[in-house]
Structure formats: C-alpha cells, structure tokens
Amino acid sequence: MATTTETTSTAETSPASAAGDTSPTGVKATTFAAALNTAMSDAMEHDDAVCVFGEDVGTLGGVFRITDGLTQRFGENRCFDTPLAESGIAGMATGMAINGMKPVIEMQFDAFAYPALEQIFSHIAKLANRTRGHVRLPMVIRVPYGGGVGGVEHHCDSSEAYYAHTPGLKVYTPATVADAYLMLREAIDSPDPVVFFEPKKLYWTKEQVDLAALRRRYESGAADAGVGTEGRAVVVREGSDVSLISYGPSVSVALKAAQAAAEEGISAEVLDLRSIVPFDDDALTATVEKTGRAVVIAEPQGFVSVAGEIVARIQERCFHSLSSPVRRVTGFDIPYPSPKLEEHHLPSVDRILDTLDELQWED
Helix, strand or coil: CCCCCEECCCCCCCHHHHHCCCCCCCCEEEEHHHHHHHHHHHHHHHCCCEEEEECCCCCCCCCCCCCCCHHHHHCCCCEEECCCCHHHHHHHHHHHHHCCCEEEEECCCHHHHHHHHHHHHHHHCCHHHHCCCCCCCCCEEEEEECCCCCCCCCCCCCCHHHHHCCCCCEEECCCCHHHHHHHHHHHHHCCCCEEEEEEHHHCCEEEEECHHHHHHHHHHCCHHHCCCCCCCCEEEECCCCEEEEECHHHHHHHHHHHHHHHHCCCCEEEEECCEEECCCHHHHHHHHHHHCCEEEEEEEECCCCHHHHHHHHHHHHHHHHCCCCCEEEEECCCCCCCCCCHHHHCCCHHHHHHHHHHCCCCC
C-alpha cells in the first residue's frame, strides 16, 4: 500500500500532466486524479463501447480536470458535455446502456446528483431485477464527494448511504491512487451499475505508482494486480489493540490516528473497506475478532449511516469477541458547515484519539 507523499489544492492542474503523460511508464509520483483519468482513457482505448459525458467534462476536462484530454484523444462522440440536467444525464445513460454502450457519467459534485435520484433509484437500480436479468446496465456514475476542500453546502456532501440503501447498485470508494485506477477499471467493466465515489480531497494527493504496470496486469487478469477488489476490504496497517474501520476520504485520517496512537502505546489496525456494496463481512469480522475493539470512522453524519450499519454488523458477528462497545467518529448531524468550521465537523486525528481514550481498556 503506497503512502501519500504530497498534496496540492489547485483544481487547475491537469491529471495527464500530473502523471507525466496519458500512458505512463515506470514508477512515478502520480496523483489520484491522474489515476482516474488514466483509467478512463485506458478503458476507452480497450473498449469502443465506453463513453464519458456530463457537465463540463469535454472541452474543460471537468471542474477537477479528471476528464482532461479525453475529448481531444477520443473525439466528441466519446467524451462530451451535456446540459445542466442531472436527471437527463442519468436517463440518457440508461438508454445507452440498454443499447450496448458503457456510459461513464460525472455528477460534478455530490449534492448535484440529487435531481437524478429518481432515475437512479427507480430505473437504473431496478431494471435488471424488473427484467429478471435479461436487461443489464453496465454504467458508472462518478460522484466527486466529501469535504476537506473548503467547499460549501451542496459541494461537500457524503451521500453514500442513499445509494448503499438501494438494492441493485454497487457502491465503490477508493482511498489510494492504485485503487483509484483499479477500482474504476473494474467499475467500468461491471455488467451492473456502479456508483463510484471519488474523495475530492484526495484528487491531488500523490503516491509512487506504476500505472502502466497496473494497466498491463489488469488487462491480463493477473491475480496480483489487485483485480477483483470488488467487495474486498484490505488491512492497510496491522495492529493488535483496536481496529479503525473506514473507507474513502477517512482512511488517510485513520492511518494518521493509528500512527499517533502508536506513540501512546496503542497498536491500531486500519481496515480500508474499499467497497460499501458489496460489503466484506469476512474482513470486518477478522479484524475485530483479532483486536477485540473497534472504532468506525466516516465523514457523513452518524445517524442512519453506513457507519451505523458497520457497527450493527460488528455487534451481530463479533459480540463475544468485543472487549468494549463499538464506537463511531463521524460528521455531526447537521447540514455541511461553512469552510471555516469544516475542520471541527470532519473526523480528525484528535477526535479519534479522544475516542480511543474512552474505550474500555480494563479487563
């Protein structure tokens, strides 16, 4: 598992240039954004049925420049702009998927996707079941999400619970550069709809990654490529005293908290869930049974959340292994606050350490 080495905040940087080029060779400092850009480019090169569209994804290359260069490389029939109508974007993607295309659509910002929920919930999620599997929808709904970028309300929501609650949708959220590439390639190749949550605050983080090697290994189906990440969580830090369980933008926070906890004599294991739907119950059970304590860390508000579901699964499967009640560190049950207050709203190392102190440590 690579570690983050650098972060920038500008959305003007080209993902292609951040990776060196669109067909990188060798290990190099590569941004999360470049991994996503390369994954789409490689998928479009590999399969003519793949197309990319959404608001400003064409000439501009997307608000965050994640689709930079795709229109120039593949033409306006393969990567193009749409009207500002999310329900129309989702509806058009549905028709295209029914007719053999593999659309990859961008919702620009998390809360901007809400006008499309009727299409997603009533049609995209249910069509395979409604037709008894005769009609499948191979499509990806890309959702830049989460806080930590100084955004305001409607630009920093963490809305994964809505989609995870809806049968028929897969829900992925990578936390590393390598997973951003591999999981988006896998999502595009899925025969069923995938809601692909991209943590905005990770877009310009860098890791040492060889994207060309990942591409070769993915397309050859090599087992060591990380292919088959769907529904498979991964332990990104070993520990023995407590399990920190997270996904997407909160994994890096959990890792920092684990490092800080180690300095205080607490050995924390960190589990990156990767995929919310399908869910890796085996990995969750294994880490909690190993450590006997668990803290779930996630950005959204805690009430009726994915974090709450994770806690319930731990209680159901690991009750007799627990030495302390399972705790959560989440956003507060409020609308997303102003940029000046978001650092207090989001899970932080200090909040996680305070929660660890509150765990039952006596036998």
